[in-house]
Amino acid sequence: MAAVNPYLTFGGTCEAAFDFYKAAFGGEFQTLARFGEMPEMCGPGDKDKIMHVALPIGKGSVLMGSDAHDSMGPVTAGNQYTVSIQASSEAEADKLFNALSAGGNPYMPMAKAPWNAYFGMFNDKFGIQWLINFDYVQ
Incomplete structure (x- = not known):
């Protein structure tokens, strides 16, 4: 990460x-x-x-x-x-998104974003908001 x-x-x-x-x-x-x-x-x-x-x-x-x-x-x-996580790959972003959003509310699934990134947002099952981002250009 x-x-x-x-x-x-x-x-x-x-x-x-x-x-x-x-x-x-x-x-x-x-x-x-x-x-x-x-x-x-x-x-x-x-x-x-x-x-x-x-x-x-x-x-x-x-x-x-x-x-x-x-x-x-x-x-x-x-x-x-x-809590914002800057992932080091799309695969890591997917893994973290899927694990942390389990039982929660994944309201913005991981997808390509207009700012040249792979991005998703969710609330976990404890109500904590998370966003996960992987920048294509680093």
Whole structure:
């Protein structure tokens, strides 16, 4: 497995939060993308919200986050964090997805994603949110 990182979800304040974290940790954003860059993934009120931001914060650790788009509903204490796994292959991504989602709710099966990755999301049987990603270009 390449890495496990925290993924934080916000209700429209992701940019302000990550500007704050960037000031505290230092460094530069590795990625900052808005929902408007992929209009098929959002409604009209979401285009300026953060779809994905990544801030390296140490040896191999990346703090990641996004805003919830309108169709996801409100952000609550139970859905504001996710465990993100950066897999080292499609096969490893499938293995982890299948094992960890067993008995849970695999609401986005592993599939090729528009950002040149293999990606899936689920809640495990204990209610913890997970996302698994394998980047084709590393």
